Amino acid sequence: MYNQRIWNKVDQYKSxxxxxxxxxxxKSSKNTHFVYVLCTEYNIVLFKDADYTKPYKYLPINFEYKFQVLRTPPLLINPSLSDKKGENVVSLGEILAIRFIREDVEKWSEFRGSVSDLDQxxxxxxxxxxxxxxxxxxxxxxxxxxxxxxxxxxxxRIEDGTKMAVKAFCKNAVYKEENGKEGLINEIQIMRILDHPNLMKLYEVYETKNSIYMCLELLEGDxxxxxxxTKRSFTAQQxxxxMKGLLEGLNYMHNKGIMHRxxxxxxILFKEPDNCDSVVIADFGLATKVDQKPFLYTKCxxxxFVAPEVINLKDDQLSYGSICDVYSLGVILYIxxxxxxxFKGKSYNTIVRRNREAIVDFQxxxxxxxxxxxxxxxIKMLQADPELRITSKQALKHEYFCAYYEEEFAQMYTDDDPHLGEMLVKLNAEYIRLDMEKLKRTNDEDDICKTEDLKVDQSQEKNDFLKIIMRTPVITGRTKSIESILYLYLDSPLNGFQSPNLDPNTHHIQQIQTKWMNPFVLQN
Structure with missing residues (x-):
């Protein structure tokens, strides 16, 4: 049933x-008039009075609504060509109005005002x-x-020159997948909540009839x-x-009531090449709010890398907390x-079994x-019992971050310390020892590989304990890098850029993915 109006009656406004x-x-209409607009976390509310005591209409902020910015004509490279294509635009025109659009409603709602107010x-x-x-x-x-x-x-982005990585989805393809639309909406909603230097940033989202464009932070590192x-070894300082960057990003997420999973x-990516301080957590396709029960995906x-309480879950109605992320990050620290x-193994089945057992070799x-x-x-991060595991907040206060580095570095800058020279020699010697040990290592004994690239023992495909959702439909279709962003440069814009459509080989790809993914999907 189609909606008839954009705005909802105020008696439905609960907040x-x-x-x-x-x-x-x-507010532009047959009877154009001034209104007082209140923009809250979840709603846009219209009031009749300047004291904001008489609300009369509202709309919820969700995927059912979109907005459009109307501007004066832009400055064009070639005035004879379209002003709807960014490659022909030198600069944008001045903002004139903002329209609200609701799915399945032909009319829109338009607002005008000062450039400053409209820009806000x-x-x-x-x-x-x-x-x-x-x-x-x-x-x-x-x-x-x-x-x-x-x-x-x-x-x-033409407006401010910001370079971005724009991920363009074909809505028809994603929405046909099981939980495809819900998964994509969830990922976008989660990323909109997050704003931290150690988490990949989502700037904004655009939508057309056939496509969704996620405008993401451009990460130039690996x-x-x-x-x-590439057999890269990391020094103790690196x-x-x-770990400090990852834990700070994770702690921020957990304080927001969100777990990555x-x-x-x-x-784990880097904003800049060869800069470990620029580390960021990416890919929030399986992230969820801790209190959002039931989870869209439970055993995932x-x-x-999965925490024991997740991979051993037998009942979808049961839940777990954000402490599961600390275990996964502990696995990364171990590596x-x-x-x-x-959890070593040459097959998917072996890794799942050992992951479930959660026996870690600390010796x-x-x-x-x-x-x-x-x-x-x-050891504290890889505790199998989540009740005994350290939290992200506690981990940041661990001696690893406080005693060994911060205190000793702070003392190094005490110029009048008579033992400064001795301490510097001792500290540098310790760094050299640890770093040399790291540089001597190789991965020849136990190579690091992607779990999803391992073979599944076909005789055990129907074993429920092996079934775990590794990717949402969106992540299943995640992109593989065509070339390193490190070597990208801004040359002429891509002419003829179109909305993403299904690749001609998509059907074949989907058949392969379906055959490969079946063992991983938890089926009730």
């Missing part, structure tokens, strides 16, 4: 929130609601990734997984920087420290080469 962005705007409203909506007009607001330069459901493009595959080497993650996987020779504080933190 008493009065905090938020307040604006006086001109646009900035607010850009963080919370899908908008229309991607092609006229971005210059698209080249494709940098491709998958069966999505492609990633290097693009530049994947952590890629660095391991591991410290990586798929921390692994492939989802990547075997080899950084030893160059080896925690390996390579762990004896790291500092006592690093080993202590690792």
């Amino acid at each position: 008493n929130h009065t905090n938020g962005l307040r604006l006086k705007l001109l 409203l646009r900035q607010f909506l850009g963080l919370k609601m899908n908008q229309i007009g991607f092609h006229q607001y971005f210059k698209v330069y080249k494709k940098i990734g491709k998958g069966s459901f999505a492609s990633v493009y290097l693009a530049q 994947q952590l997984y890629g660095l391991f595959k 591991i410290h920087s990586i 798929d921390l692994k080497l492939e989802n 993650g990547t075997p080899g 950084l420290s030893t160059g080896q996987p925690v 390996t020779e390579k762990l004896r080469q790291v500092s006592d504080n690093q080993r202590s933190l690792l």
Whole structure:
């Protein structure tokens, strides 16, 4: 049944929130008049009075609504060509109005006002609601990734020159997948909540009839997984920087009541090449709010990294907490420290079984080469019992971050300390010892590989304990890099850029994926 109106009656408005962005705007209609607009976390509310005591209409901020920015004509490179294509736009025109659009409603609701007020409203909506007009607001330069459901493009926002990685989804393909639409909406909603330097940033989302464009932070560094595959070793200082950044990002998420549920080497990236301080957590396709019960996916993650309480879950009605992420991050610390996987195996089945058993070898020779504080933190993060496991907040206060580094470095800057020279020599010697041990290591004994690339023992495909959702449909169609972003440069915009459609080979790809993914999907 189609909706007839954009705005809902005020008697359906349940919230008493009065905090938020307040604006006086001109509502265009048959009887154009001024209204007082309140923008809250979840609603746009219209009031009749300047004291904001008489609400009369509202609309919820969700995927059912979109907004469009109307502007004066832009400055064009070639005036004879279209002003709807970003590659022909030099600069955008001045903002004139903002329209709200609701699915299945032919009419729209338009607001006008001062440029300053309209820009404030646009900035607010850009963080919370899908908008229309991607092609006229971005210059698209080249494709940098491709998958069966999505492609990633290097693009530049015309308004401020910000370079972004734009992930373009074919709505028809994604929505046909089981929980495809719900999964994509969930990922976008989660990313809109997050704003932290160690988490991949979502700037804004655009939507057309056939496509959704996620405008993401452009990361010019490598994947952590890629660095391991090139036999990269990490020094003690680098591991410290990586873990501190990851824990700070994770603690921020947990404070927001969100858990990632798929921390692994492939989802750890760097903003800049050779800069461990620029580490970020990416891919929020399996993330969820802790209190959002039931979860869209319950038994999920990547075997080899999943917390025991998740991979051993027998009842979908049961739940777990964000402490599961700490275990996954502990697995990453183990790999950084030893160059080896925690749960070794040449087959998917073996890794799942060992992951379920959660028996970790803390006596390996390579762990004896790291500092006592690093080993202590690792053991606390990899406790099989979530009740005994350290939290992300507690981990940041662990001696690994406080005693060994911060206190000793602080003392180094005490110029009048008579033992400064002796302490510097001792500290530098310790760094050299730890770093040399790391540089001597190789991964020849136990190679690091992607769990999903391992073979599944066909005789055990129907074993329920082996079935775990490793990817949402969106992640199944995640892109593979075409070329390293490190070597990208801004040349001429990509002419003829179109909305993403299904690749001609998609049907064949989907058949392969379906055959491969069946053993991983938890079936009730």
